[in-house]
Each structure stands twice: as C-alpha cells, then as structure tokens.
Amino acid sequence: MKDHHALFEVLLENVRDAVVVADGERQILRVNKAFEAITGHCARAFVEGEHGHAHVAHQLLEQALTIPPGGRWNGVIRCSDGSDRKFEVTVSAVNGSGDFPEKYIGLVRPAFDDAALADEATIRFGYDPLTGLPGRELFSDRIDQALLSVNRSGKSVALMIMGLDRFALINDALGHAAGDRLLIEVARRLKTCIRETDTAVRLDGDKFALVMVIADLDDSVIVAEKVLSAIKEPFLLDQEEVVVTFSIGIAIYPSDCDNGAQLIKNGDNALHFAKVSGRNQYQFFSKDMNQKARSRLELEARMRRALVNEEFIVYYQPKVSAETGQVVGMEALIRWMDPDLGMISPGEFIPIAEETGLIEEIGTWVLRRSCRQNKYWQDIGLKPLKCSVNVSARQFRSRDLVDIVVDSLESTGLDPKWLELEITESMLMNDVDIVVRKMTALRELGVGLSIDDFGTGYSSLSYLGRFPITTLKIDRAFIADVDTNPKTAEIARAIIGLSRGLNLEVVAEGAEVAGHIAFLREHGCDTVQGFFYSRPVPPDEFERMVRQRAQAYEDRTLALAQPERTA
Ligand code: C2E
Ligand code: MG
Numbered sequence: 230m231k232d233h234h235a236l237f238e239v240l241l242e243n244v245r246d247a248v249v250v251a252d253g254e255r256q257i258l259r260v261n262k263a264f265e266a267i268t269g270h271c272a273r274a275f276v277e278g279e280h281g282h283a284h285v286a287h288q289l290l291e292q293a294l295t296i297p298p299g300g301r302w303n304g305v306i307r308c309s310d311g312s313d314r315k316f317e318v319t320v321s322a323v324n325g326s327g328d329f330p331e332k333y334i335g336l337v338r339p340a341f342d343d344a345a346l347a348d349e350a351t352i353r354f355g356y357d358p359l360t361g362l363p364g365r366e367l368f369s370d371r372i373d374q375a376l377l378s379v380n381r382s383g384k385s386v387a388l389m390i391m392g393l394d395r396f397a398l399i400n401d402a403l404g405h406a407a408g409d410r411l412l413i414e415v416a417r418r419l420k421t422c423i424r425e426t427d428t429a430v431r432l433d434g435d436k437f438a439l440v441m442v443i444a445d446l447d448d449s450v451i452v453a454e455k456v457l458s459a460i461k462e463p464f465l466l467d468q469e470e471v472v473v474t475f476s477i478g479i480a481i482y483p484s485d486c487d488n489g490a491q492l493i494k495n496g497d498n499a500l501h502f503a504k505v506s507g508r509n510q511y512q513f514f515s516k517d518m519n520q521k522a523r524s525r526l527e528l529e530a531r532m533r534r535a536l537v538n539e540e541f542i543v544y545y546q547p548k549v550s551a552e553t554g555q556v557v558g559m560e561a562l563i564r565w566m567d568p569d570l571g572m573i574s575p576g577e578f579i580p581i582a583e584e585t586g587l588i589e590e591i592g593t594w595v596l597r598r599s600c601r602q603n604k605y606w607q608d609i610g611l612k613p614l615k616c617s618v619n620v621s622a623r624q625f626r627s628r629d630l631v632d633i634v635v636d637s638l639e640s641t642g643l644d645p646k647w648l649e650l651e652i653t654e655s656m657l658m659n660d661v662d663i664v665v666r667k668m669t670a671l672r673e674l675g676v677g678l679s680i681d682d683f684g685t686g687y688s689s690l691s692y693l694g695r696f697p698i699t700t701l702k703i704d705r706a707f708i709a710d711v712d713t714n715p716k717t718a719e720i721a722r723a724i725i726g727l728s729r730g731l732n733l734e735v736v737a738e739g740a741e742v743a744g745h746i747a748f749l750r751e752h753g754c755d756t757v758q759g760f761f762y763s764r765p766v767p768p769d770e771f772e773r774m775v776r777q778r779a780q781a782y783e784d785r786t787l788a789l790a791q792p793e794r795t796a
C-alpha cells in the first residue's frame with residue numbers, strides 16, 4: 230500500500246496533465262504541480278491562498294461533474310484577474326458506485342477549439358497555455374508586423390531565437406512538471422528583459438524567441454546580455470537550486486536578409502552556431518556583428534578591470550575669469566589610461582559604460598575622487614574652488630544618486646558649496662516632477678546644478694525656470710564661431726541674456742582663441758573654459774597652474790598699484 234502511495238505521488242508530480250483530487254464530498258484534497266503550471270496564469274492573479282488553486286480547482290470540478298463521471302467536460306472558467314480560460318476536464322470516480330465515490334480525480338487540460346476563435350474572451354488563442362506567451366501561430370505574424378513597421382521607419386528588426394541548454398537533462402532529472410515550471414519562470418524572466426513593444430514567443434519545447442524593433446544594432450547586444458544574465462540566476466525547483474543557461478542566435482532585418490522566412494532561418498542558423506560554439510552565449514548570423522559585439526564586450530571587460538586596477542584618472546580643466554585671468558573653478562573630466570591601448574577618451578567609453586550600467590560605479594568613483602582632490606587642495610591652502618562633476622543620464626536616474634553625493638561629501642569632508650553637478654538638457658525632458666524633486670534634494674544639500682552643453686537639447690527656454698538650477702554652460706558648438714558667425718553670436722548673446730534673467734551663472738565652454746574671449750567678455754560671460762586657457766590636465770599640473778595664475782594676477786595688480794604709490 231505504501232509502495233502504491235509513493236508510486237501515485239511520483240506519477241502525480243511528473244505527468245504533464247493537471248490533476249485535481251477531491252473527496253466524495255467534492256472537497257479539494259490536492260492539485261499537482263502541473264495543475265499550478267497550467268492554471269498558473271490565473272492562479273497567480275488570486276490574492277491569497279484560499280482563493281488560489283483550490284478555488285479554480287473547485288470550479289473546474291463542479292462544472293465537470295455536471296456531466297457523469299467518465300465523460301469529458303469542455304468549458305470556460307473565470308479567473309479573478311478577469312480573464313476567461315477554456316479547459317477540458319475528465320473526471321473519474323474512484324472506489325465507489327458513482328453516486329458515492331470515495332474520491333474524484335480530475336484530469337485538466339487547456340482547451341483549444343474553433344469556437345474559441347469566435348469569442349476572444351474565451352481564450353487568448355494563439356498563446357502558449359503553459360507560459361502565457363504568444364505561441365508559434367502568432368510568431369510569423371509578429372515578425373511580419375515588425376518588418377512592415379521598420380520598412381516605414383528605417384529601423385531594424387532583431388530576431389533572437391533562444392534555446393535552453395541541456396533542458397532534456399532537467400526534465401529527466403526533476404520530471405516534466407518541474408521542467409514546465411522552469412519554462413514558466415524562464416518566460417517570466419524573458420519578459421523583464423524586453424520593452425512592451427517587443428514580443429517574446431514560446432516556439433516549442435525549450436525554444437523561445439524575441440522579436441524587437443531596434444534603432445541601433447547595439448541594442449540587440451544589450452538585450453542578449455540582459456537575457457543571458459537573467460537566465461543565469463538560479464531557479465528554485467522543488468527546493469533545489471537549478472542553474473541553466475541559454476544559447477541565443479540573432480538575425481537582423483534588413484541587414485541579414487530581405488524577408489521574414491529568411492530572418493527565421495538565419496536566426497535558427499545563428500542559434501545552431503551558438504550551441505556548437507559552446508552554448509551559454511549569443512551569436513549573430515552576420516560575422517560583422519559578431520566582431521562588433523566582441524569588441525564591445527572586450528571593452529566592457531577592460532573597463533571592469535580598469536576600475537579594479539585604478540586605470541582611471543581624473544583630469545581637471547580650469548574655468549577662468551576672462552576679466553582677471555584667475556582660475557575660478559574647474560571641471561573634473563575622466564581619463565582612461567589602458568596599459569595596452571593607451572589613453573581612451575571618455576567620448577569612446579562613457580556611452581558604453583552608460584549602456585552596460587558600469588557608469589554608476591565609474592561615476593561614483595569620479596565623484597568621490599574629485600571631492601577628495603578638491604578637499605586636499607583646500608587643506609594645503611590653495612584658494613577654494615568649485616569643482617563640477619559630470620553626471621550621466623543613467624546616474625542621474627539612479628535612486629542612489631543623492632545618497633552617493635552625500636556620502637562623497639561626508640567621507641571627504643568637502644563643503645557642498647564647492648561641488649557642482651553637470652547634467653544635460655535631455656535629462657530634464659521626461660518625468661519632470663521626479664527630476665525636479667531630485668534636483669531639489671541635491672540643492673538642499675547645498676550642491677550646485679549646472680546644465681551642460683546648453684543649447685543643443687531643443688528645450689524651450691521658458692521651461693528652464695521650472696528647474697532649481699544654478700548654472701548654464703553654453704555648448705562649445707555655439708562658441709566655436711561666435712566671433713565670425715553673426716547667427717551663432719546671436720544665440721550666444723541670447724543664452725547669456727537668459728542666464729542673467731534667470732539669475733544663473735553662465736559659463737562658456739570650448740573657447741579656443743582670443744576672439745572667443747573678447748566676444749564673451751564684451752557680452753557679459755566672464756567665466757570661460759577652453760583650450761585658450763588650458764586643456765584638461767592631471768591634478769599636479771592643475772595645482773601648478775592655479776598657483777601661477779594667482780601669482781601673475783598678484784604681480785599685475787602690484788605693478789598697476791606701483792605708479793600710484795611712487796607718485
Ligand atoms: P563635457 O562635459 O561637455 O566636457 C567638455 C569637453 O570639452 C571635454 O572633453 C573637454 O576636454 C572638451 N573641451 C574643453 N575645452 C575645449 C576647447 O576649447 N575645444 C574643444 N574642442 N574641446 C574642449 P572630454 O574630456 O573628452 O569629455 C567629453 C565628454 O565626456 C564630456 O563632455 C562629458 O560629457 C563626458 N565625460 C567626461 N568625464 C566624465 C565623467 O567623469 N562622467 C561622465 N558621466 N561623463 C564624463
Ligand atoms: Mg561637462
């Protein structure tokens with residue numbers, strides 16, 4: 230008997246069919262894991278336990294028992310998330326006459342039939358009943374839609390075909406029910422990696438696909454990386470941590486092919502290539518893209534290493550008073566000294582750091598390093614100067630930004646008034662309330678806020694008044710020909726006037742020649758940053774420059790004062 234019981238348990242947990250067991254009074258005794266998997270889509274939506282699986286199971290059983298045991302009931306069950314789903318149930322009466330059975334056992338399957346097509350609410354036809362994702366029927370449809378849309382917009386479609394590595398092993402070791410639950414969780418994680426406009430599809434077995442419209446080919450690399458790392462996190466199945474990996478093949482329309490069928494074929498080929506190349510990776514159909522992806526990955530790996538090996542340095546570029554020639558502030562600008570590649574400019578690596586998320590670590594490092602440097606200069610008696618630090622979009626959005634700023638100030642002992650954060654106009658465009666709140670929190674610390682590259686972001690000028698900023702930095706594009714082009718001169722004049730009107734400090738960046746300085750002075754922009762005065766330089770050089778300029782200023786004032794004294 231005990232053996233039978235054990236056998237029954239093993240069977241129950243490993244069959245693909247959902248099973249409900251009830252007693253003679255129709256009270257639900259249990260459901261198996263496949264039941265949770267098949268109705269999981271609805272069950273998850275129930276608020277708490279008592280309405281959970283038992284509720285769905287009870288409804289199914291009651292409905293199914295409206296026909297005599299042994300028959301097959303087909304029908305719709307309403308789930309509390311409002312969705313109606315169609316099931317097919319066969320109930321057997323066990324050990325009884327039929328009227329007084331000892332137990333009922335119901336076998337439940339999701340049902341599909343043509344009537345379902347007529348009534349969309351009955352069942353979301355074309356969706357995979359296990360994972361709730363669109364299934365194969367919808368796959369080519371979604372691809373066709375995507376191709377149509379990019380034909381108009383000039384963007385690309387990335388198709389990723391993905392297979393779990395060694396899924397059969399898991400099925401064999403833990404049983405099909407566990408395998409099903411793994412697939413459900415995989416589907417859930419996939420959905421977290423994509424935007425709402427992208428489609429995740431379950432093709433069959435352990436094979437999934439993502440259809441995405443992308444503006445930049447790099448976007449597909451980002452998503453592929455995200456998927457690989459989301460899948461790598463251990464899955465909890467029957468109290469056991471299971472680690473699985475994905476192989477991903479990526480094909481791009483229109484660069485790899487000119488129709489949907491070919492796109493799928495290329496994706497499949499790329500997947501095959503990923504599998505034979507050692508799994509747990511993505512491969513593009515095109516060799517070119519593989520090369521590009523590899524150099525990106527390499528750069529990312531180098532960047533991680535650079536943080537550990539302290540290959541980053543902060544350079545400082547002075548902001549100079551056009552009136553006196555004295556240094557009145559500085560901007561911290563990161564430099565990367567790679568042991569093999571030499572100096573890499575921030576223009577090259579900051580965008581990739583931004584995409585991969587490494588910018589948060591790098592940005593925190595720059596902030597702390599430049600606060601420490603600035604405090605050091607004050608401690609050794611240099612004239613106190615305000616230091617501007619660039620904050621990237623992702624850093625600015627990060628929840629931790631304010632805490633990181635507080636920590637940088639507290640751990641270095643720098644007075645907040647000597648720190649200014651530079652953000653760009655585009656960061657002001659979305660979620661205005663959130664942005665204003667964050668800026669206000671920073672201003673309340675006593676930190677200055679500057680809009681960098683001002684004039685390039687197409688924001689309306691009146692818009693600026695809403696943000697608690699302290700400084701505008703005129704983009705160097707407007708300074709470059711300010712002395713020769715009347716139109717740019719007009720824009721620069723307008724920005725200077727606007728800053729005055731809003732009571733903001735105004736800084737011109739990219740002043741390279743004496744003509745730029747003369748124009749800026751004449752029009753009331755006294756603070757200037759640019760190669761005319763100095764390029765960004767390492768800290769010790771910066772320190773020397775500040776001292777020299779202060780000395781020169783003193784000498785000049787003394788010299789000017791001299792004749793008066795002797796007279
Ligand atoms: P940005 O914040 O607008 O920095 C000014 C850039 O203009 C710097 O380039 C600087 O070297 C350059 N520049 C200054 N004066 C002149 C000039 O007279 N002529 C010309 N042609 N260029 C001038 P850099 O250092 O290569 O930095 C480029 C951009 O990289 C920065 O633009 C900033 O957006 C970003 N960046 C640099 N350091 C950091 C950092 O620590 N964090 C973040 N998030 N971004 C940074
Ligand atoms: Mg800047």
Ligand code: MG
Pocket residue numbers: 681682702704705738
């Ligand atoms: Mg700038």
